[in-house]
Amino acid sequence: MYKSYFYLLRAAQELSSILQNKKLLECYTQERDKLFLHIPIMDFPHFHLLISTNAQEFHFYFKIEQRKAKKNTANFFTDFLPQKIEAVKIALGERIIVLEMETGRFYILFRGNKSNCFFSDTKNQLHTFKKVSGEQLTKLKHEFSQLSLISTSETVIERISKVERFDELKALPYLSKDILKIAEAKEHPANAAVKIIEEIVFDKIAVGIDKKTGEAIFSPISMLDSNKEMNLELFENYFDAVTNYFSLKRTTVKTHDSKLEIEKFLGNELEKITSKLNKLKTRIENGSKEAEYKRNGEALLSAISAIKKGSAEITVSDWKSNSELKIKIDPKLSAQQNINYHFDKARSEKLEYEKSTLLYKNTKDRFERLITFREKLSIELTTEQLQEIKKELKMNMQQNSTEEKKEKLPFRHFIIEGKYHFYIGKDGKNNDVLTTKFAKQNDFWFHARSVAGSHGVLRVENTKEAIPKRVLEKAASITAFYSKSKTSKLAPVTYTLKKYVTKNSRHEVGQVSVMKENVLLVRPEIPADCEYIED
Template structure:
């Protein structure tokens, strides 16, 4: 109701009483839809009048202490300022507040989506705060200059009679209050009740409270019957003070709503993801390790190596000291020794994988329990400070940054080094291309085992000013060697460079790239101990 015509009239009259003969030193904007008028004096050097042209929240508000931003500000109406305020008044039948200066008038026009600020000088030259295709500045100028304005609480009774109910200043709130008062039966004369309601808006103390049914703050005269005003509600004599409280509550509640939505979205997403991961790891752990089985197959193949021929898809071997036969699958493309190595590699990987699964399960379970604790704290919070504290605990400033669509749809192996550095590993040739050309950023580090086929590996660099430690680069190189044909070697050379030096030329096969610049490091192919597998 704060933008009701009669409240705006009360606002204009208060502004005139406080600011008449004061000097507007400058006018500028530093945020969307707001014009700041610096009207400082010896007692209040940083006093501003803030005019909001936001179509949902249009207002004029005196702010005793405001400082202009050092950057990203734009001046308005320079050629007319500084200027003394001669008068502040409002149109007699429209939500248009006029500030009369030495050689110009500033008009604050409240009209929904077309809310704007207009300056018209004594020569009828027009300047606008917001450009609009719908409203011609000349037409607006002609309209406002034809209106009558008032700076008095007294108006002719005929201006508000029942024949004028379609005028902009007779709002739904006024009509609703008139209807409630008629139904209460104290008075029956519509015109008398209408005058009484208007007088209440112009003269009564103003109540600011939160309406739980409507889920929003309310601002209305303390004598209004339309709303149930709590007994503990603070009352204000000044429109400006009441508006300040109203805006404070409104913006505070909007901040709480945004924070709640942000936190709730994150908690739901993370708890669901962690729950799914825990279930997967539980199945993996319950299934047990196949380390011994793969090692047994490897030894059995090794002892029967002469029987293995390249091109075989499987081999049937007798178990030692038993008539039982066992069928072992082979890769027909691999040599006998390579097929044997595959099972020994599987055995080693299984040992590493089961250990990592146990460690990862414990870490994820701890995080899951922590987030459940945070959720409980969230469910019992009501204050902005509490939600802000939860947001800090969850470190949402960095977590909830917009994610590119390609990152959401494409999956890579994801490792976390030392709890800080994100490492991504391609799964096949096509996946390698996507990782390198679509996912990796120009200043990310790129790794590949030198001279052999293998996965593309990317170390994400979030802060370009940060120097990545050498041990981290070696750790990532070890991961690249591990996911390559050099996996079984004791040492392996690995090329690394920035992504911007990796080029994919037209016609190259999937997974193939060209490096215009590279460094080489010799490392042991392995998954480092300080490395945590986040996503397979």
């Protein structure tokens, strides 16, 4: 509910009290789908407003002390900043928050997978954080021009108060299903809706965890489900509440995933151990054949002279039982070899039986221990407790012994436009490994022309799919950025298919020969939609 219209209205009011007449110095990104607004306030020169435009979790929050990364950042709206924020408002009935600037407006659009940030200049031109199509930009430009902006909740509350029928109330776009459900059950729906809205806008916010489901909760107190058992904390302002909510949500997801991982591990282990126990139990119940093999060996030894090579069976007297025994022998072996075979089998049977008995005991102990761990999962556990269980179960060691361990790639790794994998070498030897061992024949290979620099490889997953030129240009820009041309305004970059790149014994470390090449002239930089993947 943190992203409902009335909570965003509350957020706009809180933002206004903090940001009005403050200067927005710069906007930049250093994380995917996240825009950083540097707005120094009072005693906090590194105060930032962070806006997440992620489709699943779009929200915004404060950081008192946020430092800009030294590399892998991209600036936005640089032609219009810095400038003062004169007011913070919200569109009437729309989840669009507007920072009114000295010259222009900064729009924060909360709209699912279309969530984005825009700057409208004095010429009414719309500049974007995340790229949108020209058609979509035209529609948004028109929509923004038609917005009615408000700075307080009074306008909305006054409008709802005048509604007499529930169907009219239902037609209002900014009333959520939760509010309408409560209002419909009351004698005066409009009054009930106003009361809930006033609580959302002015009263404390309940944030916590549903003990049964583990779900994070963000809600006005009156809308909490009294049938649920919850751990709750109350917050005076929206931004403290939303920061705590996402912290709880991340912890909950982490706890939930850890629990599922342990449950899956225990299920697999118990299934394997049950099968192993059944086999060992059958082996033990069948008993040891040590005595039988020993008896046969002794009987054969007493009749060694009667054993003829080439015979498959012999009948001998068993002096212990005073009876005759028919013993199968190997016709290819000598008499002594057949005798040794039975005595060896007797010793082997003894060891195997003892080993099976001990293994059954140890396996049964592990089975019971795993059952104990499974019972522990039936109660509420913290992330730390679950990590301790994983450590006791030695899950990482177990998984590494049964699964092929993925090696960390020793190269810099970028994902371009969320799809294309691009790799950059770190030094001469690393370049050689990237080009001669890692790159595939139909991958694209890059290198800054006529200067020292890193080799780049753009992975081609599907050879039938043409790589867009803009993607090649972005890969070239990254390549130039990691070369001696980094400080140039424009730099030429060679690119070709890896199959046209060769290396032999005459080449020094990091050197190659290119049989066929193309050249792109690009700006050395890390483009905005190129995500750096940490090791």
